[in-house]
Amino acid sequence: MNNFNNKVAVITGAGGGIGREVALQLAKEGCHLALGDISQQGLDETAKLLEPYGVKVSCHIVDVTDRKRMEALPEEVIEVHGAVNLLVNNAGITLQSSFSDLSIEHWELVIGINLWGVIYGTKAFLPYLKEQGKKGLDNAHIINMSSLAGFIGMPNQSSYCATKSAVRAISETLWAELHMDNIGVTSVHPGAIKTNILNAHLDKAGNPANAAAINRKVDKFAMDTDKAVAKMLNAVRKNKQRVVIGTDSHLVEKFKRLLPSAIHKPFAKMFAKEQLARTS
Ligand SMILES: NC(=O)c1ccc[n+]([C@@H]2O[C@H](COP(=O)([O-])OP(=O)(O)OC[C@H]3O[C@@H](n4cnc5c(N)ncnc54)[C@H](O)[C@@H]3O)[C@@H](O)[C@H]2O)c1
Numbered sequence: 001m002n003n004f005n006n007k008v009a010v011i012t013g014a015g016g017g018i019g020r021e022v023a024l025q026l027a028k029e030g031c032h033l034a035l036g037d038i039s040q041q042g043l044d045e046t047a048k049l050l051e052p053y054g055v056k057v058s059c060h061i062v063d064v065t066d067r068k069r070m071e072a073l074p075e076e077v078i079e080v081h082g083a084v085n086l087l088v089n090n091a092g093i094t095l096q097s098s099f100s101d102l103s104i105e106h107w108e109l110v111i112g113i114n115l116w117g118v119i120y121g122t123k124a125f126l127p128y129l130k131e132q133g134k135k136g137l138d139n140a141h142i143i144n145m146s147s148l149a150g151f152i153g154m155p156n157q158s159s160y161c162a163t164k165s166a167v168r169a170i171s172e173t174l175w176a177e178l179h180m181d182n183i184g185v186t187s188v189h190p191g192a193i194k195t196n197i198l199n200a201h202l203d204k205a206g207n208p209a210n211a212a213a214i215n216r217k218v219d220k221f222a223m224d225t226d227k228a229v230a231k232m233l234n235a236v237r238k239n240k241q242r243v244v245i246g247t248d249s250h251l252v253e254k255f256k257r258l259l260p261s262a263i264h265k266p267f268a269k270m271f272a273k274e275q276l277a278r279t280s
Contacts, residue, residue: 004026004029005029014033014036018145024050030053031086033057034076035057043059060073067116084132085141087143092117092147092163094110094201097159098207102206141239142171142186144186148253151256152263186242187243189253191223191249
């Protein structure tokens with residue numbers, strides 16, 4: 001999609017972080033917006049920030065894990081905007097817990113938001129995107145938020161890595177399958193970005209003190225959200241199948257290809273050290 005002016009974008013998780021920044025940057029380019037989030041307060045804050053740009057904005061309370069709610073969303077959006085050109089499957093969470101500490105309920109929560117949310121969103125909006133694709137190139141696009149974690153399995157992140165790898169795989173499949181429908185698909189792989197994601201579910205971390213310490217370290221090298229989103233939207237303009245964002249993500253992607261097994265050895269040492277400190 002080479003330009004966003006006068007298009008309509010649906011963004012899940014638009015009540016904060018990356019989703020809010022995507023809304024802001026798209027609004028600056030004249031894109032109309034349907035904002036979805038579980039948080040009314042988050043949506044209100046985003047909508048307020050968008051006021052100066054004069055684009056049409058609608059807010060929709062949605063829990064992306066709720067299939068029926070997601071199935072009902074397109075009609076609401078079409079009623080306000082008349083069309084959908086861009087779907088940003090962005091809502092996502094992470095729980096920092098070892099596999100042993102993660103309960104089945106925790107797995108269900110992460111899979112619900114990070115994976116089912118993407119599947120429900122794509123299923124619901126695909127017919128509308130196909131309609132736009134019939135008008136020719138650059139009218140329909142899907143952005144799926146994967147992660148650096150979509151390239152590799154890491155300790156304390158099994159549910160996050162599993163869902164983000166799945167999102168990468170789905171995106172690759174969709175890219176090929178939707179090519180003939182003139183629908184672009186971009187899989188986004190950021191490393192650490194300055195948002196609230198690491199702290200949002202800290203209460204569910206297996207070892208909250210260790211998770212908080214890691215978050216403080218990560219925050220020191222995390223990329224600013226505006227810079228990350230600018231890179232992401234640039235990739236969409238160029239109709240890239242995927243975009244890797246941040247030095248950390250580039251390094252992980254490269255080393256995983258070069259040293260597919262050996263790369264996991266330092267992770268094993270780090271995890272053992274953490275477990276030892278926890279029990280001593
Ligand atoms: N921040 C990073 O370092 C980073 C790195 C790689 C990938 N990502 C991905 O980017 C996406 C956005 O993350 P972020 O960093 O902006 O997170 P964030 O926590 O700052 O924002 C997430 C937003 O999603 C909303 N949300 C949470 N659960 C929801 C649900 N069930 N239904 C609807 N909305 C829900 C939250 O209310 C919030 O507004 C996620 O998919 C995340 O995995 C983030």
